[in-house]
Amino acid sequence: MSEIKVNFILNGRATTYVGEPRTTLLRALRAHGVTSVKRGCEEGECGTCTVLVDGVPMKSCMMLLPEVEGKSVITSEGLVGSNGELHPIQKAFIEEGAIQCGFCTPGMIMSVYALLNENPDPSDEDIKEALSGNLCRCTGYVSIIRAVKKAAAMMRE
Amino acid sequence: MLLQFDYVKPKSIAETIGLLVQHGSSSAIKAGGTDLIVWMKKHLIKPEIVIDITGIAELSGVSFYPHKGLRIGANATINQVLANREVKRSFPAIYEACLSHSDRLIRNKATFVGNVTGGVPSADLVPSLCCYDAVVHIAGPDGERDVPILEFITGPRRTVLSKEELVTHIYVPHIEAQAAGCYVKLARRNALDLAQASVACVVVDKQNGKDFRISCGAVAPKPIRALEAEKYLKGTKTLDETAIRNAADKVTESVNPITDVRATREYRLDMIRELTIKALATCIEGLRGGRMS
Ligand SMILES: Cc1cc2nc3c(=O)[nH]c(=O)nc-3n(C[C@H](O)[C@H](O)[C@H](O)COP(=O)(O)OP(=O)(O)OC[C@H]3O[C@@H](n4cnc5c(N)ncnc54)[C@H](O)[C@@H]3O)c2cc1C
Ligand code: FES
Ligand code: FES
Numbered sequence: 001m002s003e004i005k006v007n008f009i010l011n012g013r014a015t016t017y018v019g020e021p022r023t024t025l026l027r028a029l030r031a032h033g034v035t036s037v038k039r040g041c042e043e044g045e046c047g048t049c050t051v052l053v054d055g056v057p058m059k060s061c062m063m064l065l066p067e068v069e070g071k072s073v074i075t076s077e078g079l080v081g082s083n084g085e086l087h088p089i090q091k092a093f094i095e096e097g098a099i100q101c102g103f104c105t106p107g108m109i110m111s112v113y114a115l116l117n118e119n120p121d122p123s124d125e126d127i128k129e130a131l132s133g134n135l136c137r138c139t140g141y142v143s144i145i146r147a148v149k150k151a152a153a154m155m156r157e
Numbered sequence: 158m159l160l161q162f163d164y165v166k167p168k169s170i171a172e173t174i175g176l177l178v179q180h181g182s183s184s185a186i187k188a189g190g191t192d193l194i195v196w197m198k199k200h201l202i203k204p205e206i207v208i209d210i211t212g213i214a215e216l217s218g219v220s221f222y223p224h225k226g227l228r229i230g231a232n233a234t235i236n237q238v239l240a241n242r243e244v245k246r247s248f249p250a251i252y253e254a255c256l257s258h259s260d261r262l263i264r265n266k267a268t269f270v271g272n273v274t275g276g277v278p279s280a281d282l283v284p285s286l287c288c289y290d291a292v293v294h295i296a297g298p299d300g301e302r303d304v305p306i307l308e309f310i311t312g313p314r315r316t317v318l319s320k321e322e323l324v325t326h327i328y329v330p331h332i333e334a335q336a337a338g339c340y341v342k343l344a345r346r347n348a349l350d351l352a353q354a355s356v357a358c359v360v361v362d363k364q365n366g367k368d369f370r371i372s373c374g375a376v377a378p379k380p381i382r383a384l385e386a387e388k389y390l391k392g393t394k395t396l397d398e399t400a401i402r403n404a405a406d407k408v409t410e411s412v413n414p415i416t417d418v419r420a421t422r423e424y425r426l427d428m429i430r431e432l433t434i435k436a437l438a439t440c441i442e443g444l445r446g447g448r449m450s
Binding site: 002004020021022024042043044047050056057058059062063064066067069111129130131132133134 | 158159160161162163164166187189190191194195198207209211259260261262263265266
């Protein structure tokens with residue numbers, strides 16, 4: 001069976017990955033050192049593998065590598081500025097104690113990023129709905145919701 | 158880990174049919190892939206070639222045609238269906254079924270049509286389609302054909318599709334009268350859980366009386382309409398609590414659930430009764446409140 005070459009934009013840079021069609025986007029990213037993308041359940045349940053594909057949040061374990069041919073993929077690494085400056089969402093998660101073990105955090109942050117692009121001032125309900133596919137086993141979701149509200153306020157300024 | 162396979166991404170329906178004819182049962186169609194990838198991981202299916210149809214423009218889009226109805230292309234994701242305003246307004250049972258499906262992220266990938274073609278008894282979108290008398294459009298080497306949703310799924314993970322055919326879109330006829338509809342689902346948690354039992358209900362307020370349509374999910378090997386209950390309700394003068402209860406009893410007689418990891422047969426029967434009562438009450442209330450279709 002064949003090896004394939006997949007061209008896509010990763011965090012703003014033209015990238016080519018060589019792999020097998022059965023490689024999921026999750027596994028391909030991690031194999032290339034993009035380790036913010038976490039391997040949790042690999043069955044679409046937990047959301048720790050969430051990335052943006054052409055601006056839309058997706059679970060990368062449910063995506064085959066060839067599916068991103070010609071598309072733009074953004075991970076939590078891609079939100080960090082060139083001088084290492086964290087994104088307001090990343091800062092807000094740290095400041096509000098919305099991170100404990102951190103395993104769910106990069107995926108959460110990508111779902112929040114997609115939400116705030118669409119809706120700069122989300123209600124608690126909007127936030128819960130947007131994060132319905134991202135599970136956190138540590139914090140309970142209260143501090144996460146607080147962090148999203150803080151990030152939204154920072155980004156509106 | 159997935160077994161090895163080759164991957165092709167055709168650009169047209171004709172090209173897809175060519176590939177299906179060439180590869181037959183060693184191939185599998187992939188739309189969103191949220192069922193397919195999971196089944197392949199579990200080695201429930203072992204295709205040698207995966208045909209990704211998401212690059213086919215002819216299969217995209219959700220469109221509403223007044224006086225005709227709703228056309229849902231095979232590549233439309235569930236979130237794209239939810240985003241069409243006419244779905245919420247005219248097909249509330251479909252709208253609520255879509256909202257009950259998985260979570261926001263999976264709905265960005267999972268297609269509406271893929272939920273139907275999988276033929277899974279707990280598929281959330283099927284009961285509502287049964288209430289609206291949806292029609293499945295199929296294309297294959299011998300041309301096109303239309304199959305009513307109730308006949309499309311023939312058993313657990315089985316459909317009328319031959320190995321050389323694909324579904325191009327699903328068509329949901331418009332109801333030319335006031336109507337209410339809802340979908341109620343029992344699962345262990347709100348997001349991300351398969352139905353243990355579910356009921357879709359649509360009530361149409363016609364000049365010569367009300368029309369009732371009731372369909373259940375996860376409680377029979379293939380989609381059903383509770384025809385006895387529908388007939389009973391149509392003949393009933395006063396839609397009081399007793400009538401609703403009697404109808405709910407008739408609905409439980411029309412289903413045949415199994416015991417599995419998610420629930421027992423007895424529990425499912427009890428729940429179908431309760432879900433039906435809730436669904437009927439919601440629709441009747443909706444009509445009183447003038448929920449338009
Ligand atoms: C985490 C998770 C949560 C889920 N939650 C739910 C839920 O709450 N409710 C629910 O009902 N389901 C749920 N599912 C199951 C699945 O997401 C849905 O059934 C989904 O709608 C399938 O669509 P898809 O585009 O991903 O299908 P695919 O996986 O691409 O295809 C499904 C099947 O249909 C065939 N197929 C697809 N398109 C066509 C076509 N046009 N013509 C012919 N055959 C075709 C494929 O070959 C395959 O056999 C869940 C799945 C996951 C991973
Ligand atoms: S690893 Fe992708 S959803 Fe859990
Ligand atoms: S911080 Fe540990 S899972 Fe969320």
